[in-house]
Amino acid sequence: MEILLKDNVAKDGEYMTEPQAISVTAPAAEDLPKEKFDELEAFIDSMETTKGALIAILHKAQDIFGYLPRDVQLYIARKLGIPGAEVFGVVSFYSYFTTKPGGKHTLSVCMGTACFVRGADKVIERLKEKLNVESNETTEDGLFTLKDVRCIGACGLAPVVMVDDKVYGRVREEDVDDIIREYRSQEGQQ
Amino acid sequence: MAKVRTNIMVCTGTGCLANESEKVIRNLEVILKARGYAEEVQVIKTGCFGFCEQGPIVKIEPDNVFYVRVSPKDAKDIIDEHIIKGRRVERLLYVEPKQKEKINRQEDMPFYKKQLRVALRNCGLINPEDINEYIARGGYEALGRVTTEMTRDQVIEEVKKSGLRGRGGGGFPTGLKWEITKKQESDVKFIICNADEGDPGAFMDRSILEGDPHSVLEAMAIGGYAIGADKGIIYIRAEYPLAISRLNTALKQARELGLLGKNIFGTNFSFDIDLKYGAGAFVCGEETALINSCEGKRGEPNYKPPYPAEEGYWGHPTCVNNVETFANITPIIMRGAEWFASMGTEKSKGTKVFALAGKINNVGLVEVPMGITLREIIFDIGGGIPNGKKFKAVQTGGPSGGVITEEGLDTPIDYESLLERGSMMGSGGMIVMDEDDNMVNIAKFYLEFTMDEACGRCVPGRIGTRRIFEILQKITDGKATMADLDALKQLAYMVKDSSLCGLCQTAPNPVISTMKYFWDEYLAFIKDVDHPRGEGKYTAENKAEIKS
Ligand SMILES: Cc1cc2nc3c(=O)[nH]c(=O)nc-3n(C[C@H](O)[C@H](O)[C@H](O)COP(=O)(O)O)c2cc1C
Ligand code: FES
Numbered sequence: 001m002e003i004l005l006k007d008n009v010a011k012d013g014e015y016m017t018e019p020q021a022i023s024v025t026a027p028a029a030e031d032l033p034k035e036k037f038d039e040l041e042a043f044i045d046s047m048e049t050t051k052g053a054l055i056a057i058l059h060k061a062q063d064i065f066g067y068l069p070r071d072v073q074l075y076i077a078r079k080l081g082i083p084g085a086e087v088f089g090v091v092s093f094y095s096y097f098t099t100k101p102g103g104k105h106t107l108s109v110c111m112g113t114a115c116f117v118r119g120a121d122k123v124i125e126r127l128k129e130k131l132n133v134e135s136n137e138t139t140e141d142g143l144f145t146l147k148d149v150r151c152i153g154a155c156g157l158a159p160v161v162m163v164d165d166k167v168y169g170r171v172r173e174e175d176v177d178d179i180i181r182e183y184r185s186q187e188g189q190q
Numbered sequence: 191m192a193k194v195r196t197n198i199m200v201c202t203g204t205g206c207l208a209n210e211s212e213k214v215i216r217n218l219e220v221i222l223k224a225r226g227y228a229e230e231v232q233v234i235k236t237g238c239f240g241f242c243e244q245g246p247i248v249k250i251e252p253d254n255v256f257y258v259r260v261s262p263k264d265a266k267d268i269i270d271e272h273i274i275k276g277r278r279v280e281r282l283l284y285v286e287p288k289q290k291e292k293i294n295r296q297e298d299m300p301f302y303k304k305q306l307r308v309a310l311r312n313c314g315l316i317n318p319e320d321i322n323e324y325i326a327r328g329g330y331e332a333l334g335r336v337t338t339e340m341t342r343d344q345v346i347e348e349v350k351k352s353g354l355r356g357r358g359g360g361g362f363p364t365g366l367k368w369e370i371t372k373k374q375e376s377d378v379k380f381i382i383c384n385a386d387e388g389d390p391g392a393f394m395d396r397s398i399l400e401g402d403p404h405s406v407l408e409a410m411a412i413g414g415y416a417i418g419a420d421k422g423i424i425y426i427r428a429e430y431p432l433a434i435s436r437l438n439t440a441l442k443q444a445r446e447l448g449l450l451g452k453n454i455f456g457t458n459f460s461f462d463i464d465l466k467y468g469a470g471a472f473v474c475g476e477e478t479a480l481i482n483s484c485e486g487k488r489g490e491p492n493y494k495p496p497y498p499a500e501e502g503y504w505g506h507p508t509c510v511n512n513v514e515t516f517a518n519i520t521p522i523i524m525r526g527a528e529w530f531a532s533m534g535t536e537k538s539k540g541t542k543v544f545a546l547a548g549k550i551n552n553v554g555l556v557e558v559p560m561g562i563t564l565r566e567i568i569f570d571i572g573g574g575i576p577n578g579k580k581f582k583a584v585q586t587g588g589p590s591g592g593v594i595t596e597e598g599l600d601t602p603i604d605y606e607s608l609l610e611r612g613s614m615m616g617s618g619g620m621i622v623m624d625e626d627d628n629m630v631n632i633a634k635f636y637l638e639f640t641m642d643e644a645c646g647r648c649v650p651g652r653i654g655t656r657r658i659f660e661i662l663q664k665i666t667d668g669k670a671t672m673a674d675l676d677a678l679k680q681l682a683y684m685v686k687d688s689s690l691c692g693l694c695q696t697a698p699n700p701v702i703s704t705m706k707y708f709w710d711e712y713l714a715f716i717k718d719v720d721h722p723r724g725e726g727k728y729t730a731e732n733k734a735e736i737k738s
Binding site for chain 2: 051052053054055056058059089090093094095096097111112113114115116117118149150151152153154155156157158160167169
């Protein structure tokens with residue numbers, strides 16, 4: 001544990017075996033500016049106690065950075081004085097935390113039971129085909145990240161697709177194309 | 191305030207918000223102002239009315255007119271016609287699909303007629319972001335009475351007498367749980383509200399938190415008083431941003447009025463509540479996993495005993511109760527245990543909230559007395575199956591439950607009767623399926639869910655659920671033989687009997703119950719010349735044989 005806490009060693013990943021390494025697709029330094037780390041540090045310092053606060057801290061970190069790249073996880077580990085593996089263990093356990101940066105828009109398809117029996121599986125298949133990605137992947141142009149989520153609580157509108165915070169209800173397979181086109185053309189205009 | 195003659199109540203639950211109710215409100219307010227009625231007519235944002243299928247809902251009081259599927263552009267007619275000229279906007283009234291007649295009063299609608307609202311008593315009636323509205327309806331009186339007039343044992347006795355059982359799924363008697371926690375010798379105790387509602391397609395707890403957050407805070411304080419805890423925690427899913435924000439508002443307001451904090455009602459009882467956020471793991475609804483997650487760890491369950499009541503949060507005695515369980519506490523204190531126990535069946539008292547969804551006309555939230563039949567819920571309240579299709583089955587208990595078919599529709603529902611039918615009460619999700627749904631696919635859907643959500647701590651849960659899913663996949667691909675069906679059954683019982691926690695012990699239920707009631711649908715996928723009639727060896731009755 002002592003060794004892991006030393007900066008240089010942790011960075012080199014010398015003590016991490018390959019499968020444990022956290023994949024970060026973008027070059028780390030670029031979107032991890034120091035101000036963001038400062039903001040995170042201020043948040044941690046403002047806490048009465050960090051005992052049991054790891055999940056709350058990770059929520060905040062994901063808020064700030066948009067995802068939880070390896071450097072951020074290690075930063076938190078060092079700050080709290082716990083092994084990096086413990087942080088990664090928590091990050092990987094909860095599906096809300098992601099270690100990959102997302103696309104510009106997040107397309108979430110509800111795969112809750114209510115939506116499923118009303119045809120959500122067909123909707124997501126169509127999306128996968130149209131965007132040429134699987135769940136939790138980002139399109140090549142970086143515009144969309146496709147996600148399947150559990151009930152978002154709008155079961156009355158099932159099946160439901162959400163683009164960022166906007167909810168599309170009673171979505172039929174055919175509607176998918178319109179939704180994608182809407183955001184693509186917005187992009188074109190800019 | 192005194193001048194207000196009419197209230198326009200607009201639902202701002204998640205379902206209606208998704209349907210632009212925010213815009214409806216904005217338009218209503220703008221037009222009211224333009225017409226000069228802003229003083230005497232007030233727009234109130236309420237919690238969920240329950241009738242989500244017909245959202246957004248707008249209700250006018252005291253005229254008692256109930257408008258459905260109101261779009262932002264209808265705001266003009268509501269004001270110009272209804273408010274100013276006193277004429278109802280006919281096209282926005284609810285049309286009863288069977289008789290095709292228009293209904294304008296809420297209590298005349300079949301959807302509401304058979305309901306009995308205890309836990310949802312304030313949802314849709316008050317503005318959840320204003321503590322004064324809650325207090326005006328008798329809020330925090332129960333907490334006052336408890337802390338100033340009742341002893342801790344009296345509170346527990348009252349809850350015990352009411353017969354209230356946990357609404358989170360297990361059905362454990364709440365009074366008894368409080369008593370056990372109270373008896374533990376410890377200076378530090380905790381009371382936790384389980385708001386992790388993980389069953390996909392269920393939204394009872396969320397609606398209560400969004401529509402009436404104070405009812406939960408007040409009940410937690412009462413529970414804290416009874417068991418001797420001065421600290422409460424609400425563990426809520428991060429996926430419920432609206433509920434989180436309303437809870438934060440409610441906590442702030444309650445603290446400002448001294449209803450939470452030090453020396454509540456001038457007594458020496460102090461109590462406060464923290465929020466902890468989940469991070470998307472179904473297993474964290476299980477109480478020991480939930481406690482681990484509260485401590486910032488991986489949300490893996492522990493062996494019980496020790497139960498949380500003995501050794502919970504950071505090793506201290508901890509009482510975990512569900513949101514809806516808490517929502518029943520204040521009415522019990524205010525109206526008495528006898529009143530509560532007069533509702534329901536012999537062993538299951540009171541009411542239960544169900545989230546009706548799937549192939550049903552009236553998707554929404556309903557609260558009914560225990561002992562009502564499924565037929566009444568699905569056909570009278572739920573309005574039956576859309577598009578003239580035939581009812582096939584209803585899944586209760588979410589991924590842990592099973593299907594109930596036509597023949598089970600007339601059983602009065604309570605915890606025991608649903609278990610007898612191979613399903614369970616669960617937290618209250620109710621998914622209706624029609625003749626088009628293939629039950630093997632449904633079972634596969636649930637297993638995919640539990641396979642994803644199994645925490646991985648025990649082998650049967652981690653690997654067993656995956657193997658079950660793979661066999662189901664093979665079946666629906668049309669590649670399976672009778673031997674696979676036998677293996678499936680054996681595996682299902684094995685996982686059920688040997689898993690560590692409730693999640694995986696119940697995970698095979700959808701498979702077992704669909705195999706029992708819809709064996710034909712499994713067979714239809716099988717092309718096996720040796721066993722054309724499919725005499726599977728394994729049944730619930732001879733499962734002892736399988737083990738050996
Ligand atoms: C896999 C699993 C998931 C659960 N999910 C929930 C849940 O989402 N909400 C809940 O209140 N209880 C849930 N429970 C039940 C809790 O473990 C616990 O029994 C309950 O919170 C106790 O409160 P009650 O007595 O008021 O029902 C779950 C149990 C299991 C095994
Ligand atoms: S199941 Fe999709 S919103 Fe509830």
